[in-house]
Amino acid sequence: MRILNASGCLDALAAPEVARELDAFVTKTVTPLPREGSAPPRIAETAQGMLNAIGLANPGRERFLGEHLPRLHELGVSLWVSVGGFCADDYAETCSRLADIEAIELNLSCPNVDEAAHSAAEIVSACRRATELPLYAKLSAAHPDVADVARAVAAAGADGLSLINTLRAVALDKELRPVLARGSGGLSGPALKPIALYAVGVCQEATGLPIVGMGGIQNGRDALEFAACGARDVALGTVLFADPGAPARVRAELATACADAAVATPDDARTLAKSPETERKVPA
Ligand SMILES: Cc1cc2nc3c(=O)[nH]c(=O)nc-3n(C[C@H](O)[C@H](O)[C@H](O)COP(=O)(O)O)c2cc1C
Numbered sequence: 575m576r577i578l579n580a581s582g583c584l585d586a587l588a589a590p591e592v593a594r595e596l597d598a599f600v601t602k603t604v605t606p607l608p609r610e611g612s613a614p615p616r617i618a619e620t621a622q623g624m625l626n627a628i629g630l631a632n633p634g635r636e637r638f639l640g641e642h643l644p645r646l647h648e649l650g651v652s653l654w655v656s657v658g659g660f661c662a663d664d665y666a667e668t669c670s671r672l673a674d675i676e677a678i679e680l681n682l683s684c685p686n687v688d689e690a691a692h693s694a695a696e697i698v699s700a701c702r703r704a705t706e707l708p709l710y711a712k713l714s715a716a717h718p719d720v721a722d723v724a725r726a727v728a729a730a731g732a733d734g735l736s737l738i739n740t741l742r743a744v745a746l747d748k749e750l751r752p753v754l755a756r757g758s759g760g761l762s763g764p765a766l767k768p769i770a771l772y773a774v775g776v777c778q779e780a781t782g783l784p785i786v787g788m789g790g791i792q793n794g795r796d797a798l799e800f801a802a803c804g805a806r807d808v809a810l811g812t813v814l815f816a817d818p819g820a821p822a823r824v825r826a827e828l829a830t831a832c833a834d835a836a837v838a839t840p841d842d843a844r845t846l847a848k849s850p851e852t853e854r855k856v857p858a
Pocket of ligand 1: 712
């Protein structure tokens with residue numbers, strides 16, 4: 575099992591020592607044009623997790639390719655680039671311009687921008703024609719049948735899935751007004767874990783694709799649970815804001831969690847969860 579960061583939750587150029595602890599670094603989502611993102615306040619803490627409405631603030635494709643990506647290469651860490659846009663051509667154009675990276679993650683699920691005009695499968699199809707790099711489709715669990723979307727993007731040529739993005743949510747202040755200037759935002763953190771485990775389980779069953787699982791992972795035991803549900807790799811998001819040492823810590827804890835669960839490797843947790851001899855069940 576490899577440990578990545580969740581897109582948007584680590585600035586590798588500001589914290590290279592944290593990025594170097596990861597098995598691969600995933601960039602913040604890059605859109606064709608620069609975006610300032612939503613007006614502040616755009617982050618709120620709730621009792622259940624963190625709410626953000628960053629709104630895909632990023633330098634835009636040209637500056638990312640010309641300035642940021644060369645500096646990221648100098649870190650010597652495997653790179654994934656998260657690609658966003660507002661129509662299939664936006665995504666495909668960025669994909670066609672990328673080379674010398676390990677994979678592309680297509681952000682098909684940002685809750686802080688208006689819905690993409692094209693369906694997830696159409697976007698994946700266009701990107702498939704534009705690049706031979708591995709394509710991971712990042713999906714939202716807000717869809718009534720996430721496994722159906724997973725099947726559609728798999729048929730369109732996705733090589734893997736990233737699950738899950740934040741879920742749209744609201745937090746109110748003392749005067750009962752939304753805390754975030756945008757009104758709603760994306761909820762992340764521990765509250766997402768059960769939802770993410772479900773999405774990983776059903777999408778793995780539906781597609782058999784490799785999955786990067788994320789959503790509320792805080793420790794090695796959480797990572798092992800994602801493996802048990804079918805994730806090959808995991809990504810750390812909100813936890814990185816509180817604990818930049820999380821990648822090394824979670825990796826060490828994962829070994830202990832495996833020993834406690836009497837499995838040799840995280841992949842064996844999946845085998846155990848699927849074995850008819852065990853009472854453990856994952857969603858089918
Ligand atoms: C501040 C913040 C910014 C994020 N920005 C992005 C982004 O640019 N692209 C994306 O695909 N996901 C983005 N996400 C979602 C995370 O990558 C991840 O899917 C989500 O937070 C669930 O994981 P977690 O509970 O471990 O944080 C962002 C999350 C947070 C908290």
